[in-house]
Amino acid sequence: MMPALSVQSIQIVFAGIVLLFGIGLVGLMVTRNLIKIVILLQLMAKAAILGMALAGDIAGKPGLGQSLAVTVIVVDTVVAVIALALAVQVQKTWGTLDLNELSTLRR
């Protein structure tokens, strides 16, 4: 069993969570490829998973934080699978994964 987290450790992990989330956010804004967008969403979800577990520790309810983290992992995986399935079908039907081209296509 590892010892409880010190304030410095909590702050370091929190800074990492914020940075990882920010990196994902920048990537989402500058990326146009559908699959890359799913990758960046996953990156942000990793930050959320770590944030759930850390918040549970800070609040003195580690069980609750960890159960929410497990829920986020499941939701995140299903979102990735469905988004990738959509991306593959879009690529097969329209021949592109570029968001800009897809947004200008007419029905």
Added chain:
Amino acid sequence: MWLYLALVAGMVLCGIQAVRAQRLIVAVLWLAGVSVLVAVILYAMNAPLVSAIELSVGAGLVTVIFVFAIGLAGELTRDLPSLIPRPLAWIVSIVAVGWIGWLLWPAAPAPTDAETVTLQTVLWESRAVDMWVQIALILAGVLGILNLVVDAPAGKEAATLERIATPDDEVAA
């Protein structure tokens, strides 16, 4: 403290590389690196079960599905310029994330009288509805994978493409 510093630095580095990578497959491998480091941090935070799930699902299953999907859809053929100017994206992100960080910055230590309720108890007794929702979501994920591997009917696809090419549709729209 140094352990956490090293792990967090590695995690952020892998995240930056995942954003910077030109090839999708390389970005996915860096994402798997982030998953592994997140799992190690979770283990160090006394969350071994979540760590094992993250390692097997986040670093294993999701990476395999990404590689499979990239194999089906194809790699990036050229670097697409971003629609939003990069400096603007950086400024917006730094302001948003800095603000969140400033609001939530943890200054108090973790309480020593933490609840001794285990993850299993919370998952199966207190939050049983979550478990049912997760089971439903996993079924949705299975359907998503089926959609990934099954081809659309040839006739339907051809009809869609024909419909795109018909100029009458533009007039009607």
